[in-house]
Amino acid sequence: MSSQPFISFAGVCKSYDGVHNVVEGLDLDVARGEFVSLLGPSGSGKTTTLMMLAGFESPTRGEIRLAGNRLDDKPPHRRDIGMVFQNYALFPHMTIAENVAFPLSVRKMSRSEQKVRVQRALDMVELSHLGARRPAQLSGGQQQRVALARALVFEPSVVLMDEPLGALDKRLRESMQYEIMRLHRELSLTIVYVTHDQNEALTMSDRVAVFSDGRIQQAAAPTELYENAANAFVANFVGENNGLLGHVVSTQGEWAALQLADNSTVYGRAGAGLATGDTAMLALRPERAHIAATPASVQEAAQQDMNVVHALVQELVYCGDHHRVHLKLSHGETVVVKVPNTQHRDLPALGRQTAVTWRRDDCKVLPATAAALNAITPQDSAGFSTSSSSSSDSPLIAGVN
Ligand code: ADP
Ligand code: MG
Numbered sequence: 001m002s003s004q005p006f007i008s009f010a011g012v013c014k015s016y017d018g019v020h021n022v023v024e025g026l027d028l029d030v031a032r033g034e035f036v037s038l039l040g041p042s043g044s045g046k047t048t049t050l051m052m053l054a055g056f057e058s059p060t061r062g063e064i065r066l067a068g069n070r071l072d073d074k075p076p077h078r079r080d081i082g083m084v085f086q087n088y089a090l091f092p093h094m095t096i097a098e099n100v101a102f103p104l105s106v107r108k109m110s111r112s113e114q115k116v117r118v119q120r121a122l123d124m125v126e127l128s129h130l131g132a133r134r135p136a137q138l139s140g141g142q143q144q145r146v147a148l149a150r151a152l153v154f155e156p157s158v159v160l161m162d163e164p165l166g167a168l169d170k171r172l173r174e175s176m177q178y179e180i181m182r183l184h185r186e187l188s189l190t191i192v193y194v195t196h197d198q199n200e201a202l203t204m205s206d207r208v209a210v211f212s213d214g215r216i217q218q219a220a221a222p223t224e225l226y227e228n229a230a231n232a233f234v235a236n237f238v239g240e241n242n243g244l245l246g247h248v249v250s251t252q253g254e255w256a257a258l259q260l261a262d263n264s265t266v267y268g269r270a271g272a273g274l275a276t277g278d279t280a281m282l283a284l285r286p287e288r289a290h291i292a293a294t295p296a297s298v299q300e301a302a303q304q305d306m307n308v309v310h311a312l313v314q315e316l317v318y319c320g321d322h323h324r325v326h327l328k329l330s331h332g333e334t335v336v337v338k339v340p341n342t343q344h345r346d347l348p349a350l351g352r353q354t355a356v357t358w359r360r361d362d363c364k365v366l367p368a369t370a371a372a373l374n375a376i377t378p379q380d381s382a383g384f385s386t387s388s389s390s391s392s393d394s395p396l397i398a399g400v401n
Contacts, residue, residue, distance in 0.1 A: 040211030082151030
């Protein structure tokens with residue numbers, strides 16, 4: 001990858017009504033060959049950002065560059081960018097081969113060259129045997145592969161995809177994810193991919209830019225986002241999270257101490273910009289929390305400098321590969337602990353008083369502005385769970401709702 005970014009957004013704002021910016025101060029660089037996802041709830045500005053890159057919308061302020069050149073004055077068909085949308089957008093009256101050839105005929109390529117390229121593009125998505133059919137004779141997954149072939153046929157340097165798998169069922173969506181990842185690798189494509197599905201973004205991307213309310217909250221590699229969320233919004237939106245609210249009582253180097261509403265004090269890695277007295281959220285993944293059911297195990301955890309909170313077992317949910325234990329802290333906040341179903345484990349009995357423990361470096365204390373906490377509404381989380389792999393994967397926003 002060269003040092004110059006291949007795609008760059010600098011200070012980009014977009015307003016449709018001249019009053020309210022739906023994209024605000026967007027700075028984002030994408031390297032050549034990188035797969036970057038724009039992830040965020042509905043209405044957060046992902047499609048608008050993609051449309052500005054594609055040339056279907058123009059920025060109200062700021063600049064967008066491709067390979068160092070400003071894109072502003074270039075019409076969409078001269079941008080060397082392929083696009084795939086959720087609804088395939090195939091021409092129903094044309095055959096599959098004619099659909100794939102369309103971008104080539106627009107570019108006035110010779111018939112013989114078109115034929116070679118269409119064949120190659122259909123081979124790539126393993127549909128060369130269906131070239132003579134019409135879109136209505138294909139399944140949804142096959143139609144989406146045609147749309148993919150059509151976006152790739154003119155060998156664009158960048159491919160933009162806007163929720164391309166949103167209309168497909170789970171199995172098909174997963175196999176298409178691998179197909180797109182394979183094409184990205186084999187063709188060294190630069191891909192900017194829009195999705196509201198965090199699993200999809202984490203699985204496919206080199207880097208994910210998390211959007212909320214027109215702003216990028218964090219742009220980082222999937223592991224970094226999951227392990228090192230920059231703020232409460234990212235922690236809640238990416239993966240499942242126990243968010244416990246409290247006040248920062250002290251910070252020391254990379255650590256912060258947080259007093260929870262039940263007056264217990266817990267410690268975690270400190271997020272940037274925390275000061276004593278701030279309202280903050282402790283972000284704890286359910287798989288990093290443990291149940292200490294006996295006084296001896298509580299004592300052992302305390303000796304190892306682990307965090308300990310006391311809680312009541314409220315619900316036990318069997319999920320096949322794991323159990324989910326819902327616990328209530330004395331002041332009412334809920335914690336969910338994921339217990340892997342790998343061996344016979346003694347799960348605590350319903351209604352029992354027990355303790356939840358976790359390592360200090362397995363949680364993070366994050367700035368929690370009201371805006372960040374309100375940015376996830378129950379609707380977003382509902383929509384989000386139906387599109388992810390199972391209903392039990394919906395994000396936890398304990399202490400927020
Ligand atoms: P996302 O793709 O993240 O769901 P969008 O970029 O589509 O978000 O929308 C961001 C905001 O801009 C939303 O509030 C949406 O209603 C508004 N919006 C999108 N397109 C238009 C448009 N053509 N005219 C006016 N408002 C729009
Ligand atoms: Mg959209």
